[in-house]
Amino acid sequence: MESTNKINFWIGYTPSYKRASEVCKFSLQKFNVNVRRLPLFYEENTSNPFSRTRFLTPIIDSVYSDSEWTLFSDDDFLFLQNPINLISSLDSSKAVYVCKHPEYQSRVNIKMDKQTNPNYPKKNWSSFMIFNKEKFTLTFEEIFSMNLKDLHQFKWCKENEIGEVPLEWNWLVGEYEDRHDVNALHYTLGGPWYEIPFDSNLNSVWFEYEKQMIKDFK
Numbered sequence: 001m002e003s004t005n006k007i008n009f010w011i012g013y014t015p016s017y018k019r020a021s022e023v024c025k026f027s028l029q030k031f032n033v034n035v036r037r038l039p040l041f042y043e044e045n046t047s048n049p050f051s052r053t054r055f056l057t058p059i060i061d062s063v064y065s066d067s068e069w070t071l072f073s074d075d076d077f078l079f080l081q082n083p084i085n086l087i088s089s090l091d092s093s094k095a096v097y098v099c100k101h102p103e104y105q106s107r108v109n110i111k112m113d114k115q116t117n118p119n120y121p122k123k124n125w126s127s128f129m130i131f132n133k134e135k136f137t138l139t140f141e142e143i144f145s146m147n148l149k150d151l152h153q154f155k156w157c158k159e160n161e162i163g164e165v166p167l168e169w170n171w172l173v174g175e176y177e178d179r180h181d182v183n184a185l186h187y188t189l190g191g192p193w194y195e196i197p198f199d200s201n202l203n204s205v206w207f208e209y210e211k212q213m214i215k216d217f218k
Contacts, residue, residue: 006034007084008064009071010057012050013037019193021075023206026213031082036064038072046148048074054126055143055151058136068092073128073184076191077170078206081183086130086165094163095135096154098125099170107175108189108198126152127186128170135161174198180205 009028013021025035038057040049054072061070069087073079090097101124138146138156146156154162171182174189178201185205189198192206 005067006065007067007069007071007087008036008061009033009073009083010036010038010054010061011073011077012048012054012075013040014048014050014075015040017075017193019210020187020191023193023210023213024073024075024077024079026216027077027079027209028083031079031084033079033082033084036061043148050074052143052148052151054129055138055156056140057129058131058133059138059140059143061131062133068132068134069130070133071128071130074186074188076187077128078185078187078209079183080185080205083130083169083184086169090130090132091163092132092134093161095132095137095157095161097130097132097163097165098154099128099167100162100164101125101167101170101172104175106189120149120153122153124170124172124186124188125154127188128184130163130165173200173202178202 011021011024028035038050038053041053042049043052057070057072069090071083103121104123105119143151150156168182169184170186171179171184173185173187185202187206191197192203197203
């Protein structure tokens with residue numbers, strides 16, 4: 001397979017909530033972002049089938065692209081601005097960039113899909129990551145042998161290797177105040193694709209994108 005310098009954006013995929021993934025993908029493709037899906041891997045005590053494989057993003061992307069950077073997000077995101085625009089401002093000495101949410105206590109203990117919602121350091125940092133493939137040192141074997149908690153708490157790199165992008169790129173719907181002027185909405189407590197979604201005024205934004213997606217695909 002011939003590699004290119006195209007920057008890819010990898011998203012998770014939850015088969016039982018296909019609508020979420022499709023709308024997330026659509027919101028990125030509106031900006032002509034090249035979107036790919038991560039492979040699934042199921043294991044016990046995880047809330048989605050890409051809890052671990054998200055950390056394979058830099059390794060897998062190297063097969064498809066020679067670019068220095070590659071991006072990942074959960075599939076419950078809605079992008080209102082183009083995340084590729086972040087690349088030009090990144091520092092190549094960093095291994096990864098994230099939105100550094102301050103440590104917080106979630107408003108809910110159980111999410112809409114009946115999954116527990118534990119609190120832990122660096123919670124939701126790994127839900128949107130920009131990887132520097134040249135600085136990423138984990139191997140396939142290490143990713144599958146490390147404790148999942150250590151992966152999500154970035155024990156695999158030094159603190160000064162973790163760069164920061166504004167919280168507006170990972171705005172936690174239901175945890176933060178409702179805002180329409182952010183860059184990406186993260187429906188972390190349960191989005192509009194659930195039979196009984198988390199109640200938020202921002203659900204209407206997601207429905208508008210889904211409506212546009214259906215219209216465009218007809």
